[in-house]
Each structure stands twice: as structure tokens, then as C-alpha cells.
Amino acid sequence: MRARIGVGAAAVLAAGAMAAAGVGAASASPSPTSVSATSTTASSDVKAAKGAGGLKAFLTLNADSPQAAGDRAAEAAAALVNHPKLFAKLPAALQADVTALKDAAPADRVKDAYKIKTTALSGGYGAEIQKRAEALEKAATGLAGLRQELRTAFGSDNPGAGLQKVADQLINHPKLFAKLPANLQADLTALKNAAPADLDAQANKIKDTAINGGYGAKVQKMAQALEKKAAAAPAT
Incomplete structure (x- = not known):
């Protein structure tokens, strides 16, 4: 998992830079030549659930993030819950909060996702989740700096x-x-x-x-x- 996070952090940084446009954070498994719409969606959900332990969608939010960000976080929560083997590996408190986010009313999604972020960063889900959260927070800060550098330069x-x-x-x-x-x-x-x-x-x-x-x-x-x-x- 740490290796995945390292690659993800690098990809996050590069995704915000002109030079890294189109470079993926993770590579999917080879797909059969003929793929149904259902299996394509399932594959997408698996990648969403596994990326950086499923934390990235929650850790990019702020308390005043737009509704669309909360909606994306709720979709990521649903992807996690719908993959029980992965979901079962999460701490019980994180499982409860992710489930609450999945079921939250649209108006509460940003608030509930932001709660996951702050709890993860403060160690409320344990030291391992905290370490992942801090790594992603650092990557997001670096991304913001690179974007600003690019905008200023251009x-x-x-x-x-x-x-x-x-x-x-x-x-x-x-x-x-x-x-x-x-x-x-x-x-x-x-x-x-x-x-x-x-x-x-x-x-x-x-x-x-x-x-x-x-x-x-x-x-x-x-x-x-x-x-x-x-x-x-x-x-x-």
C-alpha cells in the first residue's frame, strides 16, 4: 500500500503540471476485447475504491468545498462499501464514517467527507491511516503550489x-x-x-x-x- 501511495502522490503532483497531462496514477489490469457497460463501470469503481486506500476523494476536500466535490466523495464512499474485502480492512470507525457519507443527504456530503479528512489527519482512525492521510495532504499541497507556479509563469x-x-x-x-x-x-x-x-x-x-x-x-x-x-x- 505504501508503494501505491508513493506513486499516487507523484501522479497527483504531475497531474497538476502541464507536462504530466494524461499520465495515469495507476494502471488497470488488461481487459477482455469485449467488455459490457456493467463490467466497465465495476472496473472503474474498483480503481476508485483502491486508489490510495480510498482516502484521496475525502482528503482533497475543505469545509467550504463545492457540492460537486461532496458528490464525488460520496461516490468514492459507495465504491468502497461495494467492495467488502477491501472495506473490511478499514478500521471500524472509518467504516462507519464512510457508510454515513455514502448514505448522506446531498447537503451533508461535504461536511461528512470533511469529517473523514480531519479525523484521518488527527489519528482518529489509527496511525497507519494517519500516515496515508498526511502523505496525501502533502501531495495536495505540492500540487496547489505547482498549479500556482504554472499559472504565474503562463x-x-x-x-x-x-x-x-x-x-x-x-x-x-x-x-x-x-x-x-x-x-x-x-x-x-x-x-x-x-x-x-x-x-x-x-x-x-x-x-x-x-x-x-x-x-x-x-x-x-x-x-x-x-x-x-x-x-x-x-x-x-
């Missing part, structure tokens, strides 16, 4: 320092970094190692290449979305 005429931080974070996850397009790996490595005077030129090259599709369609889509958000952000 809205700046001097994006070098911000994108260099993103490059450093991605390179520090070698298994994930290896899945990126080869030319993007090369450009991120060059940016990480660039002299201060060359940072902006290297970063602008990455931005332009990404926006123009030079790293592939998935990275292009993420880059264009970041550029749009940066353009819409109020000036500070």
Missing part, C-alpha cells in the same frame, strides 16, 4: 524561475518523468540546469512548444487551458 513575461521549480519537481519523480514525451524531458532538464540568465528563454521555449502542440495534443490542451486562466486572472 501569465508572466519572465516565467523562468517558476517553470524551473516545476521542472525540478517533475524530474524528482523519475518513474513518472520517464513517461513524458522525450523532447519535453529534454527541455525540462535543460531548464532545470539553465543559468539564471537563460531561464526565461528556456521557459518561453517550453511554453511556446507546449501551446503549439510540439509535445503532443494532451500537453497542448493543458497548456492552452493554463494560458487562458492566466489571461483571465486579475492583475495584481
Whole structure:
């Protein structure tokens, strides 16, 4: 489980970065050539239930999260409950709270999911769950920082320092970094190692290449979305 959490944390970080668009946090088992809609849904539920011990959907919430986040957490709770072998391995108190979330009225879902988060982080479900929760919380904090760095860089005429931080974070996850397009790996490595005077030129090259599709369609889509958000952000 710890190995799964480590990969999940890396994937969470990368998912928020332009370079990691489309890279999955976990790989599914091979499927038969002909798959029914029911079995496809079941497979999706299994992955939702198992990811990071089923905690990620609850640990990304805040007390003022939107209704949609609470709805997703309730769906994750249902996925856990519907896989009894996995659910039975959870501490009794966590089982009770996950079941309550599954059955909660829509208006209570955010509150109930946030309760799971705070209880996990405070050790109320035991030391092992607390450790997992803290690892995911740290990953989420890192993701928020990377997203902000990317937004700032895409809205700046001097994006070098911000994108260099993103490059450093991605390179520090070698298994994930290896899945990126080869030319993007090369450009991120060059940016990480660039002299201060060359940072902006290297970063602008990455931005332009990404926006123009030079790293592939998935990275292009993420880059264009970041550029749009940066353009819409109020000036500070």
C-alpha cells in the first residue's frame, strides 16, 4: 500500500503540471476485447475504491468545498462499501464514517467527507491511516503550489524561475518523468540546469512548444487551458 501511495502522490503532483497531462496514477489490469457497460463501470469503481486506500476523494476536500466535490466523495464512499474485502480492512470507525457519507443527504456530503479528512489527519482512525492521510495532504499541497507556479509563469513575461521549480519537481519523480514525451524531458532538464540568465528563454521555449502542440495534443490542451486562466486572472 505504501508503494501505491508513493506513486499516487507523484501522479497527483504531475497531474497538476502541464507536462504530466494524461499520465495515469495507476494502471488497470488488461481487459477482455469485449467488455459490457456493467463490467466497465465495476472496473472503474474498483480503481476508485483502491486508489490510495480510498482516502484521496475525502482528503482533497475543505469545509467550504463545492457540492460537486461532496458528490464525488460520496461516490468514492459507495465504491468502497461495494467492495467488502477491501472495506473490511478499514478500521471500524472509518467504516462507519464512510457508510454515513455514502448514505448522506446531498447537503451533508461535504461536511461528512470533511469529517473523514480531519479525523484521518488527527489519528482518529489509527496511525497507519494517519500516515496515508498526511502523505496525501502533502501531495495536495505540492500540487496547489505547482498549479500556482504554472499559472504565474503562463501569465508572466519572465516565467523562468517558476517553470524551473516545476521542472525540478517533475524530474524528482523519475518513474513518472520517464513517461513524458522525450523532447519535453529534454527541455525540462535543460531548464532545470539553465543559468539564471537563460531561464526565461528556456521557459518561453517550453511554453511556446507546449501551446503549439510540439509535445503532443494532451500537453497542448493543458497548456492552452493554463494560458487562458492566466489571461483571465486579475492583475495584481
